[in-house]
Each structure stands twice: as structure tokens, then as C-alpha cells.
Amino acid sequence: ETIITLNKAKIKIWVLTGDKQETAINIAYSCNVFEDEMDGVFMIEGKDSETILQELRGKMKPESLLESDPVNIYLKKKPKRTFTMPEELPRGDYGLVINGYSLAFALEGNLELELLRTASLCKGVICCRMTPFQKAQVVELVKSMIKAAHIGVGISGQEGMQAMLNSDFAFSQFCYLQRLLLVHGRWSYNRMCKFLSYFFYKNFVFTLVHFWYAFFNGFSAQAVYDTWFITCYNLIYTSLPVLGLSLFEQDVNETWSLHFPELYIPGQHNLYFNKKEFVKCLIHGIYSSFVLFFVPMGTIYNSERSDGKDISDIQTFCLIVQTSLIWMVTVQIALKTTYWTMISHFFIWGSLGFYFCILFFLYSDGLCLMFPSIFQFLGKALSQIWLSLILSVILCVIPAFGYQFLQPLVFDRINHCKTRPPQVRVRTKLKHPSLRRSAYAFSHKQGFGALITSGKTTKTKPNKKNSFPVKKKESSDISTRIVAFQEKSISGVPSTIPLKF
Amino acid sequence: MAMNYNAKDEVDGGPPGAPGGTTKTRRPDNTAFKQQRLPAWQPFLTAGTVLPTFFIIGLIFIPIGIGIFVTSNNIREIEIDYTGIEPSSPCNKCLSPVSTPCICTINFTLEKSFEGNVFMYYGLSNFYQNHRRYVKSRDDSQLNGDRSALLNPSKECEPYRRNEDKPIAPCGAIANSMFNDTLELFLVANESDPTLTLIPLKRKGIAWWTDKNVKFRNPPGTESLKERFKDTTNPVNWLKPVYELDPEDEDNNGFINEDFIVWMRTAALPTFRKLYRLIERKNDLHPTLPAGRYYLNITYNYPVHSFDGRKRMILSTVSWMGGKNPFLGIAYITIGSISFLLGVVLLVINHKYRNSNNTADITI
Numbered sequence: 001e002t003i004i005t006l007n008k009a010k011i012k013i014w015v016l017t018g019d020k021q022e023t024a025i026n027i028a029y030s031c032n033v034f035e036d037e038m039d040g041v042f043m044i045e046g047k048d049s050e051t052i053l054q055e056l057r058g059k060m061k062p063e064s065l066l067e068s069d070p071v072n073i074y075l076k077k078k079p080k081r082t083f084t085m086p087e088e089l090p091r092g093d094y095g096l097v098i099n100g101y102s103l104a105f106a107l108e109g110n111l112e113l114e115l116l117r118t119a120s121l122c123k124g125v126i127c128c129r130m131t132p133f134q135k136a137q138v139v140e141l142v143k144s145m146i147k148a149a150h151i152g153v154g155i156s157g158q159e160g161m162q163a164m165l166n167s168d169f170a171f172s173q174f175c176y177l178q179r180l181l182l183v184h185g186r187w188s189y190n191r192m193c194k195f196l197s198y199f200f201y202k203n204f205v206f207t208l209v210h211f212w213y214a215f216f217n218g219f220s221a222q223a224v225y226d227t228w229f230i231t232c233y234n235l236i237y238t239s240l241p242v243l244g245l246s247l248f249e250q251d252v253n254e255t256w257s258l259h260f261p262e263l264y265i266p267g268q269h270n271l272y273f274n275k276k277e278f279v280k281c282l283i284h285g286i287y288s289s290f291v292l293f294f295v296p297m298g299t300i301y302n303s304e305r306s307d308g309k310d311i312s313d314i315q316t317f318c319l320i321v322q323t324s325l326i327w328m329v330t331v332q333i334a335l336k337t338t339y340w341t342m343i344s345h346f347f348i349w350g351s352l353g354f355y356f357c358i359l360f361f362l363y364s365d366g367l368c369l370m371f372p373s374i375f376q377f378l379g380k381a382l383s384q385i386w387l388s389l390i391l392s393v394i395l396c397v398i399p400a401f402g403y404q405f406l407q408p409l410v411f412d413r414i415n416h417c418k419t420r421p422p423q424v425r426v427r428t429k430l431k432h433p434s435l436r437r438s439a440y441a442f443s444h445k446q447g448f449g450a451l452i453t454s455g456k457t458t459k460t461k462p463n464k465k466n467s468f469p470v471k472k473k474e475s476s477d478i479s480t481r482i483v484a485f486q487e488k489s490i491s492g493v494p495s496t497i498p499l500k501f
Numbered sequence: 502m503a504m505n506y507n508a509k510d511e512v513d514g515g516p517p518g519a520p521g522g523t524t525k526t527r528r529p530d531n532t533a534f535k536q537q538r539l540p541a542w543q544p545f546l547t548a549g550t551v552l553p554t555f556f557i558i559g560l561i562f563i564p565i566g567i568g569i570f571v572t573s574n575n576i577r578e579i580e581i582d583y584t585g586i587e588p589s590s591p592c593n594k595c596l597s598p599v600s601t602p603c604i605c606t607i608n609f610t611l612e613k614s615f616e617g618n619v620f621m622y623y624g625l626s627n628f629y630q631n632h633r634r635y636v637k638s639r640d641d642s643q644l645n646g647d648r649s650a651l652l653n654p655s656k657e658c659e660p661y662r663r664n665e666d667k668p669i670a671p672c673g674a675i676a677n678s679m680f681n682d683t684l685e686l687f688l689v690a691n692e693s694d695p696t697l698t699l700i701p702l703k704r705k706g707i708a709w710w711t712d713k714n715v716k717f718r719n720p721p722g723t724e725s726l727k728e729r730f731k732d733t734t735n736p737v738n739w740l741k742p743v744y745e746l747d748p749e750d751e752d753n754n755g756f757i758n759e760d761f762i763v764w765m766r767t768a769a770l771p772t773f774r775k776l777y778r779l780i781e782r783k784n785d786l787h788p789t790l791p792a793g794r795y796y797l798n799i800t801y802n803y804p805v806h807s808f809d810g811r812k813r814m815i816l817s818t819v820s821w822m823g824g825k826n827p828f829l830g831i832a833y834i835t836i837g838s839i840s841f842l843l844g845v846v847l848l849v850i851n852h853k854y855r856n857s858n859n860t861a862d863i864t865i
Contacts, residue, residue, distance in 0.1 A: 187537075216631070216770055216771060217629060217631040217632060217633070217771075218629045218631075218632050218771075220629070220631075220632040220633040220634065220635075221633050222631050222632065222633040222636055223633075248537070248539065248541075250537070250541075254537075295832065297769075297770065298826075298828035298829070298832065299826070299828065299829055300769065300770070301770060301772070301826070301828065302624070302772065302773075302774060302824070302826065303823050303824045303825075303826040304620065304622075304774075304776070304817070304819060304823050304824035305819075305823050306819055306820070306821055306822065306823050307819070308618065308620040308776060308779070308817075308819050308824075309707065309708070309709060309776055310709075310763065310766060310768075310774075310775055310776055311823060312768050312769055312770060312773050312774070313766045313767060313768055313769060314631060314636065314767050314768070314769045315766070316769070317769035317770075318769075338543055338544065338545075339541045339543055340541050340542040340543070340544070341539040341540070341541045342539070342540075343539070344541075383821070383822065384822060384823055384829070387565075387569070387822070387829055387833075388829065391829070391832055391833060391836065394558060394562075394836065394840075395836055398555075398558075398836075398839075398840060398843065401546075401551065401554070402551075402555075402843060402847065404546055405546050405548075405551040405847065406847070406850070409850070409851065409854050
């Protein structure tokens, strides 16, 4: 069930095993790596580079033999910079089977790229008869070409603790992988993206106010804020809410995450934080800093207090801008938080209250008498400050609020209409009813010997044959290595997961 | 890859794993906190919450804006620019003074009388009191009466720190550039009777209370103020030393002179105004400043035209929201109406998209 769920989340499964081909294919079918409804299963069995090339290309994409193909161009020109795989969509579900002997040729030079390209189009790939060194080579190939971040997950089985010791995560059952990816991985991605965009936003607002002020202070780099505020802003006033957001945020709860694996897909495609999101964040920051500067400026320009005394001094201006800023970023994080635990409430409103406490403390008479030069600012709040504050906060929040409301309503609907999802395929007659499920328990073909003596696998350890016939589906004494990874990385949740159980 | 046993990956109640052996269980606690099941409120931005919010904001802001705007319009204010750039201005002769001090007089008329307390300000334009080097050129310890700082001002005051081998009190560029014009106001009784009535100008009560009583203090001592400042010299551009700013009133002399304090409170923008004098309201029913003709007598000491600055005198009344500032009123009205309009637009969009897809439930 785990593999079915992972398939729904568009995660492609590669099986790297030392078993023989029939065994591996049987396992693949029984674990749902290959399905009966798949459009085709390709076997790569060539004995030399040319045949393999033909098999790889011709079966999947006949037009890849043409000159205009980008991979061909790359291979001809051999540019210095590394090549990222162009995103290609398969026209159906395919599977690929390649054995160790062919793989030895396929991992050389130009064929590497072809192998990767073909394999990336397949829903599942079985590499059988592999030596351990080849397994490492394949993992390395995928890593470098797709440039994904990685995690290693070890499944502790009866084979020993070796995989667990080498991995980033370890647990005891394969089915826990589902939870790791679909619940925690997804939450982690979500949190990371929200954290990043909020953090950039808050610092843009904080800093860009000085840009606007520069036009009014003779470009002399006079700060708009009190020096203590600058020190405490990122450290004290805004750190806890961000921490709360990163620790506790959930967009959907765990039951739904497991029930709808398709929710995992935005992470694979970098949808929540990419260049476009960053630019949006920047623009929002610029707009907010504009409001944050010009509303207080308009409030104090040529104006006085209610008792006639001056209001247009630097201290009052700083105070208005600072307080408006703190309120503004607090409201912004309150809008972004969709999962309000008690701790979130405490962090967010607590930081705001803490700011006011520190404000009164720093501006009190006592400290000023002790250290006149450092604590220069004395004074009290004024009613115009509140009016200006409310205005600037509302002015900043309205666009974000409206956008957040409109986005699922209008924009997603538009995108949804543009790319209609593929029709759900009716379960057709089984295409290959009898080719698999051969009950042969021993090999018809040659073993490893020729492969090793040919010197193509120079880094081999003594070849420990560790394959057993299949007993049952998810038994923990199957010693097959499954490498599971997805096409694109999720920031924070690396993707290549060599498992051993 | 380091060994990292992530406690969050264990699910309680799953099939018992086979970690091999009977080591102590490493299953993490099944508490709500550790299993991320804390009770929480999950708000959704539905049409039912967003649209009323926009309407409410509009409905609240517009009356507030109107209130502020009306209040601001009721405030009386008059500005007289007396820099003297135009050749026809009476103060033009003071631009390059033949004899110091140069005195000039400007006539103006008040259309309507000013009621209540009237405040007289001097305003400067194109004067960057918010320049960074200028703002830090002061010594607050010295201004707070610290004896050691009086005789050894801080380095921030450079180059206005010492003069002729004596420390400058008060040091710094801010103090050095203190505004020193003198303004006097006379009322012309009526056309036939050219007698001038001097309007009484109160010179105390113009600085912030905390400035006057806490931040600025004269150096302590029982001797006379002149004695307390004896080893110091006045700033380079000052005509008088600091202990002669107001010899008649001990409480307004030295560092605690209110004109000085008001000047030392640096302005945030290049165009600013500072409170100069108070005109207190009279107890009887007469207006503080009746409508009519007035003479403004200026002792023109402060040169501004070399940097294209402007000087002006402002007379203004105040209200609960301060001086005449239409910005807040207009801004509130504008934002209120935009918010209302946005609410209407969103309502239309919501209606249209909801109808085109019957499965409603727009959530984030």
C-alpha cells in the first residue's frame, strides 16, 4: 500500500537489486512498482553500447535520434557547464528493466545521459543483477544529474544495523516511509517555505524604509529607527513568532495528508518558494516599506501635538515607524499562520506585548539619567501615533488579505482550467497476462563472473550474493535494496532515499 | 550522513517493528506536543469573513476620516515667509546686512480671529536637521549637567568641541546652529488709530516636559551660572554665551533655556517648524488674536539663503488631533472608500466564480 500511495504522489520508484531478472520483475509486480495497467515495460538487454543506445532511445522516444534534440546537442558540443535534465512528460506509464551487464555499458560516457533520460520517463525502473558498486554508481548518477537534495533513510531489519548507522532517518517498517514523506516531509516543506518568505518580507520592510528616508535626509544614511530597536528587532521582537510558525504550522492535518498523496506534488515542483514567490515577497516588502515610511511622514509633516509642542522630531518619527513596523509584521505573521496552537498565540501576542514593555523601559526617566548618551529618547506616546499606526497597518494588510482570498478563488481556478488533469484511465484488459509470474527459482542466464573479470566494476567488494527467492510481499527478510527518489527536490526534505531492509 | 534517530518518525500504535533484539524501546512519548497533535484553531479565509471585514473597515474609516478632516479644517493657521528673497520684500535688505542687527517688519492681515491658545512657530525649509553627522554631533552628558563632560566634551562634537583651547559648552553642530532670530508681534488697533499693541508672548512652556526637567540640566552648584560655566567658551556662531540666554529668569537660563531645548530636539524632515512662543488666551470673551492688521518685527540674525533655505513665521491654533494636517483625514477617507470598493469588487468576483462552479467551499 505504501508504494501505491507513493505512486499517487508521483514519486518514481527504482529498484536496485542483485537478484536475477525474473525475481526482480516478480517482486516489482507484487509490490506495485510495476502495474498491470502500465502501457509498456521495456527490457534493456543489449550486450554492447550501440544496441543499448538503440534500445534506450528507440523504444521511448523515436524522435530522440534526431539532431535537434537537446540532449544530442549537448552531447555534440560538450559544454563546460553541467547539464540539467529537461523536463519531459511521458505519454503514459512505462517501466524499465535493465540488468547489470547492460548497465555496465550504460553507465559510461554518453549513455549515462540516455539512461537517465529514458529512466526518468518511466514510472518504475528495475535494475537487476547489480553489483554493489553499480548500485552506488546509479545513485551517484541520479544525484549529480538531477541535483537533488538527499536524505538517506535506513530501515532496520534483520540484516543488521549497517544501513541505519549510515542514514539520516531510520525506522523499522517500510510503511513508515509513507508518513515520513507525506506527512512530515510535506509539513516540513510547507513550513520552510512560509518561514523563508516571511523572513525575507520582514527584513525587506525593515530595511527598505531607509531607502525612502534617504531622499529626505540628504542621503546621509541616518537611520529611521532607534539603535536599540535595530539591535532587538530580529533578535527579540520577531524571533519567537517565526519559531512558532516553523515548528507548529500545518496546512492540513495528518489524516488528510495520508489520504491525499497528491498534496505532495507541489513540493516536488518547487511551487511554494521559487523565484516567482521571492519576487512577490520583494514587491510586498517594497510596498509595505513605502506605506511604512510615508504614512508617518504625512502625519508629522508640519504638524504639532495637541498641546502645541513639536511632533516632527526624529524621536517621535522613529517611534511611529517602529511601532507601525512591529504591528505590521505581527499582523502579517498572524495572517500566514493557519494552525493556531496556544503556543503560537503566546509567541505572537507575547512578542508584541514584550515590545511595548521594552519600549517603556528604554524610554523611562531612570535609564536616561544613568546613561544620557545612550538612552536619548524620552517621552510618551501620542494619539496621532495610534491613528497613523492603524492606517499604515490596514493599508499594508489589505492587499495581502485580498490576495490570499482571491488566490484559491480565481488564480488557481484559472490554472486548473488551463491544464486539465489527464482522464482517469479505465482499467483495461491486462496487457501482459502471462509473461511474468514465472515460477522459476534459479537463473537461466549467466552470473556475475564475466562482468567482474571484464574490469568494468573496479571498485567491487567481494561479491556477496544476497538474494533469496520471494516469500511474501513485505517481509522483513527480503534483502533487496530499493532506491526511491523523486524528480525534483523539496527544500528541506532531500529526496534520494536508499533503503535497506 | 550522521546517525540521526528522528523521533517524529515513529508512529504509535503501528505494527510492532522488529528492531532486532530486546533493547529498550526508543519510541518517543505519545504526547500531543511531541506528536504534533496540539489542539489548534484553524481559521479559513472564507467569503463570509473577508467581505464583511472590508466593508467594516470602509464603514469605520470613512467617518473617522471625515471627523479628522473637519477638525483640521477648523484650525486656523497663517504662514508668513520672511526670508526676503524677492526684492519687494521688506526683509530683502537683511540678506546682506549693512549694519547688524538688521531689523525688518512685515505686515499681514488676519481675516478671521484666532480663538483659544495660539502658538507661534518659526519654520525652516531645506534645512537638514536629520543629517546623520549632524544628528550625532551633541553631548547629552554635558547637557545633563555632568561636570566632567562639561570640561571634556565627547568626540562626537568634533569639530565644534574646543575653541581657543577651551571646551565649548554646549558642544556640537546642533547647538552651534541654533536659531537666533527674534520675532515680535504687534496689533494695529484700527485704520484710523495707528497705535501698536504688543501681543504678549510667553517664552516658557514651549519645550517637552521630560526634556526640560530630566534630560537637560545645568551643571550643579550653588554659585552663579556664570561661575559654573567658567572654564568653557560659547559656540563659534553664538553671539552670547550660554549663561546669558535669558539672564532675567534663572529657570530659563543656561542649558535649560527652552528655546535652546526646542532647537536641540532635531527634526525628522528637511521642512520643519519649531515652537517659538505661546500666546495665551485671554480670560474674557475677546478672541486671542482678533482679526485685523498685524506687524511682525523681525531681528534678522539667522542667514539661510546661502543654502536656499526659507524662514517663515507660523501662527496656529490646535485641536485634539494637533495642528492643521489634512493628510490623515484625506488618507482615512481614501482608504475607507477603497476598502469599501474592494469589498464590492470581491463580492462580485466571488459571486461570479461561485456560480461558475457549484462546489463552493472556497478555502485556503
